[in-house]
Amino acid sequence: MADLALLFARLSARGLLEMQTGDGPFRSGPASLDPLFPQALRGLFARAQAQAPASHAALVQALALRHLSAPRLAGKLYRFNTLPGRAAPEPLPEADARFLRSTPPGWIYWNHRARAVSAALRHKVYLSPVPSAFGETLQRLHALAADCDVTAYKCGAGAQGAARPDKLVVYFADAAERGRFVARLEREFAGIAGQGVPFARPLDPRGFAAMAEDPPPGPGERVSWRAHVAREIAGTLAAMPAARTSADALEDLLRHLLLARIDLFGWMPDGALPKERMA
Template sequence: MIKVKFLLHATFRSNPAFELIEQGNLNPQALHALADLTQDPEFFGVFRRKNPEAGESARLAYKEVALLFYFLQKAGELPHYFKSVYDDEVNRTMAKMVLEGIFEIQVGQDFHSGFAAQHFIYESQERGEDRPHPLFEMSSRAIRYAVYLNETDTTSLAAKLYAYNTVPLFIAPDNVLATFEEVEAFLGINKNNLLDRLLLKHWNKQEPNEKFSWISWSRRQQVRHDARLSQTYKMYISPVLEELPQVFEKAVNVLTASEAFSFKIGINREGLLRPDKFVAYFTNFPQLKTAADQLTPILKNHQAQGVPFTAPLDESGILSWGVDHASETILKDIEGGSWRGAVTQKLAASIALSKTEKLGQSESVDFVLKKMMLEGIDTTSWTAA
């Protein structure tokens, strides 16, 4: 994992290229876009580059950071009140704000921010010689692809990252798997077989509707898991489309005997061509790992499609996992879950930042991977840092 140097005694200054706009001085359009935040008592305003040609979006400013920005108009060490609560989390936040250009760090007689500062922020890394896991390689390819795109809208860029490794629609004919009934027939459901008996005996089915584009099953006679109050652990089961029926039947057998409380699968051709087509849910990681250990030998001869930005559970990438933190809105922005949604949104913002630095592709990828650690994501495992 990438490590950040301890910056407590470094000399900083507020970046003179930025200005801090208090919310009362924002124009009506900006205030409307920030409507929810204006009710937050800690929200102060936004940081904005003085030169609009930089093409960089504004950044939110909260009161403590705004105070620090005013304090460091003259270069110096961090103020005593800031040092007194300084810990690893504050250290990462300070490093993040230097990379984002809000503050500059002094090295010798010069001040640096952004890409130019990262060598003074991160500890030197020893590079392993082991071949990366296929999912890690896939995630790196996705980032390189996004860096290469001439895309400045972070929402669009996040959506493209989220959909990476989706199989093109022309692979499956237009007239197949058009409805969830056809998907059920494709999976071998409603054929009065062992799979049916398992599903009917142990699971309640929820059919898709306008707000839920999945076929899902929740366990019978079990207290419902409340995603608003506790974390949800997700196991992604990602075979290629043609092997999905066999994988689905084998997985349902294992999931029924496991502690999984729910699982879901895509409702049509589009849903089954995406990498995260089949997801099972658990209340904790040991339960998920036990099920994965049972599935691994059973699925070892099946071809993986693989879900980028998830942590592998087997050698091929057919099994991987992520965790959704407790939330009122698990499906808030990108359907499919908050873990990869949050990761791709942060990646998109980091990639957009790298483009303002005018970096080459390899430099941009390196910058983004390191920046993500400051966002709380360990890109050596694609888990929470």
């Protein structure tokens, strides 16, 4: 029922559907959410805890820290679920006949030599092994990326890179290329414990893999999907009156995310309904 209620809420909020509650008038647009949304909210938040535990925990943390400024809270949300880690083990994969290696601040990139890396690479998969499995996962990823002709991938550099939840990011030219990669994940990375990436769509129950789709780049700025969601959450909470209860603040926050076209179940842009799942 939560799925159906949320679908109706999306359509009505955009003016594509009119809803009637009880004997009241038919209403459309954002105001139509008021009678329906509290009912959908209970099932929605419970389901989020089961299906996207890292995102659910981040929302709980955001509500507890809503007294912070929006930029500071956004930074904490973006880094949420970072764990104590160790330095990335050497040797890391080197450049080879297929991939060119580069080291911008904080990251190590491997780019396919025959493909241009551009803002069009909005489709991504996160691999989130626990820090102790970072080196093993990276070695397996390098072999799989070559076999699947992945466009580009990167890993966080040093101890901080190994500790962050989004420590390995794989970029794809389109959803089809991503789908071919996802189909291999369970077989290639079986048995590796996951850490969990907030604000990305989980691909498996252990928190090892997730995916996202970055917003189209704006003038002079390219923002990742997770950073975009963190900013939306932080800005909304920071603007709320301090006297709002946590329950009311949560309801207001989820209503805002719905109107901002963020998929509250899957943590993807609303309307992007990819079918990829680890088998």
